[in-house]
Amino acid sequence: MNTVLSDKKAICFFVIPTILIYIAVIFLPIVMSINYSMLKWDGIGKGTFIGFGNYIELFSDSRFLNSVVHSFLFAFVSIFIQLPISLLFALILANGVKGEKFFRTVYFIPVIMSTVVIGQLWSKIYNADYGLLNTFLKAIGLGSLARDWLGREDTALIASFIPILWQYVGYHMLIMYSGAKSISADIYEAAKIDGASAIKTAFKITIPLMKPVLKVSVMFSLIGSLKVFDLIYVLTKGGPFFSTEVPSTYMYTIIFDSYRYGYGSAIAVFIVVECLVLTVLFDKLIKV
Amino acid sequence: MDGVKSRSNNINRRGKKHRVRIGNIVLMIFLSLYALIQIYPLVWLILFSFKNNTEIFGGNVAGLPKVWRWSNYESAIRQANVLLYLRNSVIVTAATIFFVIMLASMAAFAIGRMKWKLSNTTYILIALGMMVPIHAALLPLFIVMKNLNLLNTFWALIIPYTAFGLPVAVSIFVSFMKSIPRELDEAAAIEGCNIYQIYYKVILPLLRPAIATVAIFTFISSWNELMFAITFINKKPFKTLPVGIMSMVGTYVTKWGEIGAGLVIATIPTIIVYLLLSDQVQKSIIAGAIKG
Amino acid sequence: MKRAERKRFMLALVAVIIMSLVFTSCSSSEDVKTEDNGEKKEPIRLTIWHQSVGDADPTSKLITEAINEWNEAHPDIIVEEDGVTGEQYKTRIKTALAAGEGPDLCYMWGGSFVQPYIEAGKLLPIDEYVDDTVLSKLIEGTINGCTYNGKIYSLPMYTFIASLYCNTELFEKAGAKIPSTYDELVDAVKKLRAAGITPVVLGEKDRWPGMYWYDIMAMRQAGSDETKAALKDPSKFNSPDFIEAARKLQELVDLGAFNENMFSMSFDEMVTAFANGEAAMIYQGNWIQAAVEDPESPTKGKVVAKPFPVFTDGKGTVTEFYGGAVDGFYINATTPHPKEAAEFLIFLSEKLGKGGYLAGAGLPCWNTEGLDTSNLNPLTVQTADLMKTATSFITWWDNILPAEASEIHKNLVAELLAKKLTPEEFCQQMSQVEGSTLPLN
Incomplete structure (x- = not known):
């Protein structure tokens, strides 16, 4: 058996096409970015080699360090608030309720909407003058809480997280749902015969069996948070006063507004390395 | 095989019908409310697609468009x-x-x-x-x-x-x-x-x-x-x-x-x-x- | 069995190869055709990239018309256009030029946007193709914005100036006078606020609208010459006039001149809010006129364009204008057909310059004698008349200062508006930025 499963030729056959595409689209650009990150370069003329100068600057750039903190905060919120919500819905739906299919379909809708739509929608929800949120607060007598959610440093960060968290609940739910559904029905039967309650079944049987899928979800969520860009850029452009800036929005500004291709590439390399290190750590720490 | 049926049968046998029904209703209300939140962007987008800038950036955020502008689609x-x-x-x-x-x-x-x-x-x-x-x-x-x-x-x-x-x-x-x-x-x-x-x-x-x-x-x-x-x-x-x-x-x-x-x-x-x-x-x- | 399975994989692979052939043949079919048609002489193909797209942009239609006209008249020089909207255009053109894969002609913003490309030799000087007959058709001085190190790189089309647009209906309602001095501006702000009207709408999420306010106030306070000197040598920003301008801006903030949600408001929302009559004033370039003059706009016909109020204690005069930027088309230094590209550039710039003015896209850089201006919208006429009084222009500071310095400048103005900085701190930090190397004339 083992000889069949470690057939070198077959392994090559299965993996090489993927590796080839990877070399062209992922590795080569990363290598080129590492090269750029050693340059002082405006992306136009010739760059000058400055070694690790950009990296040294990076770690004393408070705007950059803050953006990293924001992305970690976001990863934390995603993993500990968004994923449990997704898991709850996945379990309820996988457990079989009336309209399972309907709910599963509807919960996924925000994921398929384009960022432009989600961005426009939430900027209307948050709008200080006529936004739904402030209108609602005033209607229930909490008018004093109404504020310019995206325009204030103290609320902008959390206000820009919420739409992303909300949008991707359905994404993780679908992964977890198919994970839960792929658990053999026999196991549930057995649990039922033993008289286990639904909650007990979930914690003792379903969730442990879903570990590989949950691990994937956490990994997606972690990496997704560390390189989040789209919605933050649409909603706040990293403002006001960099209070919602994350590494990738900062990188975009540096490369395309400040013409600092070298420094921007250093941020890009940082993001890749950061994700890689955390993924490996996560993989080593949590064995499934 | 069908989780709903076998589960409710199982519970019926134990005579907890009443409690389960209330629980189910609460669950359905909860799921439906969340469904409403999730489907909202789609509804909003469709309404939005019939409005003009004045309505989109003005007071009419969530409501129906005053005029249904099919010309938006033509354009x-x-x-x-x-x-x-x-x-x-x-x-x-x-x-x-x-x-x-x-x-x-x-x-x-x-x-x-x-x-x-x-x-x-x-x-x-x-x-x-x-x-x-x-x-x-x-x-x-x-x-x-x-x-x-x-x-x-x-x-x-x-x-x-x-x-x-x-x-x-x-x-x-x-x-x-x-x-x-x-x-x-x-x-x-x-x-x-x-x-x-x-x-x-x-x-x-x-x-x-x-x-x-x-x-x-x-x-x-x-x-x-x-x-x-x-x-x-x-x-x-x-x-x-x-x-x-x-x-x-x-x-x-x-x-x-x-x-x-x-x-x-x-x-x-x-x-x-x-x-x-x-x-x-x-x-x-x-x-x-x-x-x- | 083994063979059968392999066969299936082979089949899949073959399918992939066929698909790839189909796609690549799709992509090259165009070239094949031209070879067939032009047996004797193959036409020269020029590509042009621009940022004018969408129905709402008057330039978009003009470019297509001009290109069609050119292609009909010159079957041997075929021009192909490709437009992508603003923000994405910047990203694309920067990427393509960095990779050495730009089009023959491309739209570029003037000043510090295009300057690094010129210095790196990426763009072609066109002096040898531009003769006096062309230059004589231009309004005097407008060629300066297209000249770098004594060489002409582009021709102007039309230009923009910033003006204070005032909603007369709201001013009347508040019993306020349209301001022509700073004191009157303060007075108007107070009266408008008292009447429950937002005096000025500002979309500071995009940061450049706020910059317009500080920049014009600095020009009014310090005067044109002192401002130009400071832009070249920013250490001069740390001086009483620029501090006073910052102080006045914060005074306006304290009086509640601006909308409270300015930091979350985008440019789009700002313009729409003004066009909807939600604020009495906006200080912006001509491009906002299209929204105000739109047939569906509630403020159509109720808005007047005025020069920014003068400061009685300032050195700036009412004839000094913020604006006059010259954006235009530039030729890629690597184009195989520089002569044809330059001919087309001259043709296109004149077409767009005249047509764009008539369509309300901007103010003229070409002589407009003999053009039928009776259909111009009133705001275009007003701003064109204002421009005629101009004695000097200073264009958008983010087109003057180098890229990174202008980013810093915009961020500092935002912090000034939020009162996170004192006027002194603001000017102290402005004095640290890199200065402009552009000739400011």
Whole structure:
């Protein structure tokens, strides 16, 4: 058996096409970015080699360090608030309720909407003058809480997280749902015969069996948070006063507004390395 | 097999009918409320697509449009070259989904089920694709595509979309393969299947729910992608739908209602594909459960 | 069995190869055709990239018309256009030029946007193609914005100036006078606020609209010459006039001149809010006129364009204008057909310059004698008349200062508006930025 499963030729056959595409689209650009990150370069003329100068600057750039903190905060919120919500819905739906299919379909809708739509929608929800949120607060007598959610440093960060968290609940739910559904029905039967309650079944049987899928979800969520860009850029452009800036929005500004291709590439390399290190750590720490 | 029936039967037998009913009602209300929140953006987009700037940026955020401006749709269809760009988007997305599923399932098979030293390293390296911030990859990738002579072809989009779709797909496939019992491979091998047959005849059919899931995710990301589509393509015959819609965003004045109409047009195929594939997820799971 | 399985994989591979052939043949079919048609002489093909797209942009239609006209008249020089909207255009053109894969002609913003490309030799000087007959058709001085190191790189089309647009209806309602001095501005702000009207709308999420306010106030306070000197040598920003301008801006903030949600408001929302009559004033370029003059706009016909109020204690005069930027088309230094590209550039710039003015896209850089201006909208006429009084222009500071310095400048103005900085701190930090090397004339 083992000889069949470690057939070198077959392994090559299965993996090489993927590796080839990877070399062209992922590795080569990363290598080129590492090269750029050693340059002082405006992306136009010739760059000058400055070694690790950009990296040294990076770690004393408070705007950059803050953006990293924001992305970690976001990863934390995603993993500990968004994923449990997704898991709850996945379990309820996988457990079989009336309209399972309907709910599963509807919960996924925000994921398929384009960022432009989600961005426009939430900027209307948050709008200080006529936004739904402030209108609602005033209607229930909490008018004093109404504020310019995206325009204030103290609320902008959390206000820009919420739409992303909300949008991707359905994404993780679908992964977890198919994970839960792929658990053999026999196991549930057995649990039922033993008289286990639904909650007990979930914690003792379903969730442990879903570990590989949950691990994937956490990994997606972690990496997704560390390189989040789209919605933050649409909603706040990293403002006001960099209070919602994350590494990738900062990188975009540096490369395309400040013409600092070298420094921007250093941020890009940082993001890749950061994700890689955390993924490996996560993989080593949590064995499934 | 059907969870609802067997569970409620079970509980009925114990005579807890009443409590369960209230619990169910509360649950349904909760689920429905959340459904309302999730479906809201779609409803909002449709209403938005009939408004003009005055209404969109004025007081009428959530309400019905004062006048239903079908002209927004006429204008969007004309400006966004909907038919041509739709066709291009379909070609690019279909090819991407095909390649992602083929390549990712093969790679995942080697990683998840075969035994070799670099298996885990390869897995992590593939995950690397998720970690690249695309705005930084733009210039390097542009240079790569230029040197491969692929700019202004569909390949300039299909190849990067496939590469960026692979990590997610491989992860999902690998995690699913872990839930397929190893004995299956052994049994197949004893019956005389070679490794390719194990992949093709044994594992691939069992992956069906995962394939549908991967197809959905790949579809969404490549259907809506804008950055590469704008940078790598500058000839009309190869432009995709998001580029068409963005071409309605004026430099100084933008008619948002028309953009909304374009977005509705672009979203409809997404919903159709999602409904089809999502059904497939469900069906293949049930089919798999009966067999297994 | 083994073979059969392999066969299937082979089949899949073959399918992939066929697909790839189909796609690549799609992509090259166009070239094949031209070879067939032009057996004797193959036409020269020029590509042009621009940022004018969408129905709302008057330039978009003009470019297509001009190109069609050119292609009909010159079957041997075929021009192909490709437009992508603003923000995405910047990303694309920067990426393509960095990779050495730009089009033959491309739209570029003037000043510090295009300057690094010129210095790196990426763009072609066109002096040898531009003769006096062309230059004589230009309004005097407008060629300066296209000249770098004594060489002409582009021709102007039309230009923009910033003006204070005032909603007369709201001013009447509040019993306020349209301001022509700073004191009157303060007075108007107070009266408008008292009447419950937002005096000025500002979309500071995009940061450049706020910059316009500080920049014009600095010009009014310090005067044109002192401002130009400071832009070249920013250490001069740390001086009483620039501090006083910052102080006045914060005074306006304290009086509640601006909308409270300015930091979350985008440019789009700002313009729409003004066009909807939600604020009495906006200080912006001509490009906002399209929204105000739109047939559906509630403020159509109720808005007047005025020069920014003068400061009685300032050195600036009412004839000094913020604006006058010259954006235009530039030729890629690597184009195989520089002569044809230059001819087309001259043709296109004149077409767009005249047509764009008539369509309300901007103010003229070409002589407009003999053009039928009776259909111009009133705001275009007003701003064109204002421009005729101009004695000097200073264009958008983010087109003057180098890229990174202008980013810093915009961020500092935002912090000034939020009162996170004192006027002194603001000027102290402004004095640290890199100065402009552009000739400011």
